[in-house]
Structures are given as C-alpha cells and as structure tokens.
Amino acid sequence: MGLEVHVELGTKTKMFCCCSTSLGAEPNSQTCPTCLGLPGSLPVVNATGVESAIKIGLALNCEIAEWCRFARKNYFYPDMPKNFQTSQYDEPIAFNGYLDVALEDGEIFRVEIERAHMEEDTGKSTHIGGATGRIHGASHSLLDYNRAGIPLIEIVTKPIVGAGARAPEVAKAYVTELRELIRALGVSEARMEMGQMRCDVNLSLRPNGTETFGTRSETKNVNSLRSVERAVRFEIQRHAAVLDSGGTVVQETRHFNEDTGSTTSGRIKEEAEDYRYFPEPDLVPIAPERAWVEELRAALPELPRVRRQRLKAEWGISDHEMQSVLNAGAIDPIVATIDAGAPADQARKWWMGELARRANEDDVELSALPITPEQVARVCALVAEGSLNDKLARQVIEGVLAGEGDPDQVVDKRGLAVVSDEGALGAAVDEAIAANPGVADKIRGGKVAAAGALVGAVMKATRGQADAARVRELILEKLGVQG
Ligand SMILES: Nc1ncnc2c1ncn2[C@@H]1O[C@H](COP(=O)(O)OP(=O)(O)OP(=O)(O)O)[C@@H](O)[C@H]1O
Ligand SMILES: [Mg+2]
Ligand SMILES: [Mg+2]
Secondary structure, X not given: OEEEEEEEOOOOEOOOOOXXXXXXXXXXXXXXOOOOOOOOOOOOOOHHHHHHHHHHHHHOOOEEOOOEOOEEEEOOOOOOOOOEEEEOOXXXXXXXXXXXXXXXXXXXXXXXXXXXXEEEOOOEEEEEOOOOXXXXXXXXXXXXXXXOOOEEEEEEXXXXXXXXXXXXXXXXXXXXXXXXXXXXXXXXXXXXXXXXXXXXEEEOOOOOOOOOOOOOEEEEEEOOHHHHHHHHXXXXXXXXXXXXXXOOOOOEEEXXXXXXXXXXXXXXXXXXXXXXXXXXXXXXXXXXXXXXXXXXXXXXXXXXXXXXXXXXXXXXXXXXXXXXXXXXXXXXXXHHHHHOOOOHHHHHHHHHHHHHHHHHHHOOOHHHOOOOHHHHHHHHXXXXXXXXXXXXXXXXXXXXXXXOOOHHXXXXXXXXOXXXXXXXXXXXXXXXXXXXXXXXXXXHOOOHHXXXXXXXXXXXXXXXXXXXXXXHHHHHHHOOOOO
C-alpha cells in the first residue's frame, strides 16, 4: 500500500502569484495571467508556502533538501490552462522521513515517508448536461480557475508492506495522524470534507513470500477518513478476486464511490515518462538556509501523539477513551473548553456526549457545529453554580445550536432556570407529600429510598426545572428524617 496525501496550504495567496486563496468567491474572480498560464507571465515563489513545506517535512522527521527545484509535469487537460502543473519531481524539498501512528490497540506503527514536495492545485471542472451522471457524456464542462495555483504539499509514503490484514486500519490511522499534525503546525485546516486534504490510495497484492510488488491500482481523491479505510478494504478484496480467478490487475486510476463503498475504473495510469518532467526554467532553485531550517525545527509545536499522551495522563483516561476522543475530533474543542474555565470531565462529557451525537447526526465535524468552546464552558459554569441542571443544560445547548444566541440568552428566552426560590420549591414539595400520603408514611417509617418517588413528582410539577438534590433534602427535612 502507498498513500499520497495532498494538503492545501492555508496561505493568503497562491503558490506562484498574488491571487487570493479564499474560498467561495465568484468563479474565476481570483485569477491572473500567471495562474491562467497566459503567454509572457512569470511565476514567483510564495515564501510562506516554502516555510510550511519545511515545517511539514521537519515534523515528519524528513531531511530537508539543501537545494531543490520545481519541475513541470506536462499534461493536457483544461483544469490547468498552462498545460503543465508546477510540481517537484526528483528534487523534493523534504525526503526520507517517517510518521509513527497509534493503532486502536495502542500499538505504534511506523509509516515511512518517501518525500513531501511542493506543487500547485489545479482548477475545478464541473461537467454538466448530456447523460446524467456520466462525466464523458456531459455536453459542457464548466471551469473555475480560482483553485488553480493554490499551494499544495504532496506527502508520499514508501510502500507500506508490514500491515497485512490491518492495512485498512493503518491507512486510516495514518491519515488521521497526518491531519492532526498538519493542524498542529497551523499550516492548513486540513478539512477533508472541503477538499483541503485528500488521499490517493495505491494498492497491490503479491504472492506470500515473494519480493516483487504486484501491479498497483490508484484510487484518487478519497476525501474522508472513513472512505480511506473503506477504499483500502475494497481494493484488497477486488485485487484478490482478480488474481484468484487467474486475471491480471491493470495499472489504472480508480474512483471511490461513497454510496456503494466500491471503486470504479478511471483512466489508464500514465507512467512518469508520459509527464515529460523537466526542471522549471522560470523559477529559481530553492536553497533554504540551514539556520532558517533549524529555527523552524526549534519552533515546532508539541507533536499530536506526544500531546495526546500528556492529556491522557492529565485527564486520567484510558488509551481506548483517548482514541475515541481523537476519532471524534474532540481534542481541540475539549482543550479550548477547559482553557475557557470548564472542568476537564465536564468539557469531555459535553463534547463526547451531546455534541458528538449531534455532529454525527448532521454528518459534520465537531468543530463545524455552531457552538464555541466558550459557550460550552459557560453552560458548565451555569451548571456548577446551580442555575442549571443537566437536563436544562442540554436544552440550552440545543438552543445555542439552533442559533438562539449565547447560553445566557437561551436561558432568558426559553425561561430555563432551576427553580431555586425556596418558597416555590417548598410549596411544590408540600403538594407532593399531600398527594402521596402512602409514600410519605413509608419515608417517615425510615424507608428513605422511597423519597425518589416524591422527588420525581416535584420534578414533574416544576417541569424539570428544580435541583433534584435540593428537592430530596427538602422532602426529608419536612418529613423529619435524616438523609
Ligand atoms: N506496486 C505498488 N503497490 C502499492 N503501492 C505502490 C506500488 N508502487 C508504488 N507504490 C506507492 O504508490 C505511491 C506512488 O506515488 P508517487 O507520487 O510516487 O507516484 P505516482 O502515483 O505515479 O504519481 P502521481 O503523483 O502523478 O500520482 C507511493 O506511495 C508508493 O509507495
Ligand atoms: Mg504522487
Ligand atoms: Mg499517484
């Protein structure tokens, strides 16, 4: 198995021109002669792009080239009007690294990195008209070059051979870890659902005990963690079926279909020769000064796996629990909620419970929910000071998610507050005792556990807006028994 991951860098401008990289603009409004490849235009390298590439290389334990160049990868397709993509070929900026990833059972698996190189994204084509659902049957192709020239880093693994049947799990764990790393470095938000990070899955099988690799298939642009895992699993089975029936695997690119979980044939894969790579004559070579590289190395943040170990100890949770927190994408929201003043267990409870459920239902990442860590921390504070109980807190969260405002505004608007007025509470307790004389007698007779029924009655009467512990105290007080 070999994984190629493309990451769109979060630089303000494109890799070789000053066009904006912001998303959502009118098609083709963020273009210039350089990213449109008009004659006479000349590219200039984005220094922040290079810096980000070096940071990624260092975090992946790579060597950083003393000297490297860009190369032209020639191909003819309308998504790149220059007729080539500016990329790197045999002289990448970073090479020979590794990334250690933690598997579900806590085992650490080392994925070797062949290289991380700089390149540019292509334009976006949308095929419309003609026979629906068939790209080549479309009558028109719409082209948006806003994306053309956005900096990309392509991170390529060496062939991963030791994973065996765990290959799908290793692939998912690797992409997860890489995403965390990219985010920790602050070089990209790496939102897969927005195409900021995408993975090509290369896979081949070979007979047990042999050395030569089999023919690979390459499943392009897989864009979620779950899909990476499924694409690997599907391709293993497909290759096995082809080989078992005496067939031969064709070297081709394939597409992963989210709905069916299967891959379908794309085009026959070009060989490197077909791209006629040659050094880009319009750009100067890149020779990062060693002092700069060392400065960047010294400024690397705590790596995600190390940080997880530390947080796991601080929060006092198991490997398994930490793994769930990671899978839910909850580490950063939880940490931010704690930073905003909430106790760790409360922060974990809300993000891993109510909010994870909501994110799951809406099929979005936790960080994309319309609630901030500060708002969650405020809900925790309201619970801690006794103005909300858990049930009410859930309604407040629901209100914030529904766009009703900050927690305090939701409390006001929905009239959600624990009935703390002792007079009102006392009256509700008196009523419950009067309505349930049998239960009251039992409690008076020493059966304290029966108090639960009366607490329930009071909670019902106050529509859940009372502090259950205080209600219980009041009941016992009024019946003259010790709690
Ligand atoms: N026979 C094979 N079976 C499985 N994986 C392979 C095999 N041969 C190479 N690989 C892996 O496939 C990936 C190839 O990526 P690389 O970027 O080097 O080339 P490419 O796919 O030909 O080029 P492009 O960037 O144009 O897609 C690497 O991760 C490599 O380890
Ligand atoms: Mg590649
Ligand atoms: Mg490839």
